[in-house]
Amino acid sequence: MFGTLRIARLSPASRLLRSFSTNSAAMAPLRIGFVPEHFSTPLEFAKKHYGLDSKLLPYPSGTGHMVTALQSGEIDIGIGLTEGWIAALGKAQTAKEDAGFRVVGTYVETPLCWAISTGARRDELKGIQDLKGKKVGVSRIGSGSYVMSFVLADQQGWLDSSSDSPPFPVEPLNTFANLRDGVNDSTADFFMWEHFTSKRYYDNGEIKRIGDIYTPWSSWKIVAVNNLLYPANWTSTSNASKPALHEELEDVLQKINKGVKHFEENQEEAVQYISTKLDYSDEDAREWLKTVRFARDVRGVDRHVVDKTVGTLQKAGVLAAGVDQTAMIGLERSQ
Secondary structure (H helix, E strand, O other), X not given: OOOOOXXXXXXXXXXXXXXXXXXXXXXXXXXXXXXXXXXXXXXXXXXXXXXXXXXXXXXXXXXXHHHHHHHOOOOOEEEEEHHHHHHXXXXXXXXXOOOOEEEEEEEEOOOOEEEEEEEOOXXXXXXXXXXXXXXXXXXXXXXXXXHHHHHXXXXXXXXXXXXOOOOOOEEEOOOHHHHHHHHHOOOOOEEEXXXXXXXXXXXXXXXXXXXXXXXXXXXXXXXXXXXXXXXXXXXXXXXXXXXXXXXXXXXXXXXXXXXXXXXXXXXXXXXXXXXXXXXXXXXXXXXXXXOOOEOOOOEOEOHHHHHHHHHHXXXXXXXXXXXXXXXXXXXXXXX
């Protein structure tokens, strides 16, 4: 209806490898997809200081790309934007497909501020009010930048419930660099990307900020392929507690917890890493630290967050009615 998400099957080799994952000592390191931005700092600390042996695979084009990577067996775990994961899971259900993964963790508790940007010399575009009917640049169909265009249109009253077309013409441009180029050469009229990642390019005059929009939910979630999860009815006399997660996934989440704790207790090390290894100034790194709150325990997801995200995406026309929120959750937080 609003663009097609490709629902790929895990390769037979990947399914076979993960089906024998109860012995973590015999397993190859898990592969974690992540967006190489400031939010990835606790992952770096988990690897540097706490023995996280997973392969960290960067996906600069974002959550939509990680969806296809999970489904094609390229990664086992993804850390990305809430709306991107939920949209992919809901669309798979509507298509009567298995998305191949479920939500198992909460990485960041705070909402994400999406900056709305256009070309530096696009004088005709001065604010959000000028964007009606304009072409939005997105990384991929189904990505967070794509989903948020529906949320923006819903907030502005621009959605047409009688139309099967997206609220804006859509131009997939894959990378942040391509998005910046696209609004300057009029391939697209505007795009949305995280505030502090965009700010450097406002400061140097490459692009122009014309507004912002916050997610109505906590911003980053952790997903894992189904082969790292036990079935809901799984039982064994030696595992009477029925753990939801395979041992190697539980180990990864515990080490990410240690990375988050280190991040919180060593803010100067965080600033040093962000301002030297990533594309941020020292000043912006310090300002970002004031705005972000990571989960103290990344294991599990709050059901109400999933429900709210689904409800908002349904209202915005991204998801159809009748999706099963429970089926999206691999590990729910205890109340």
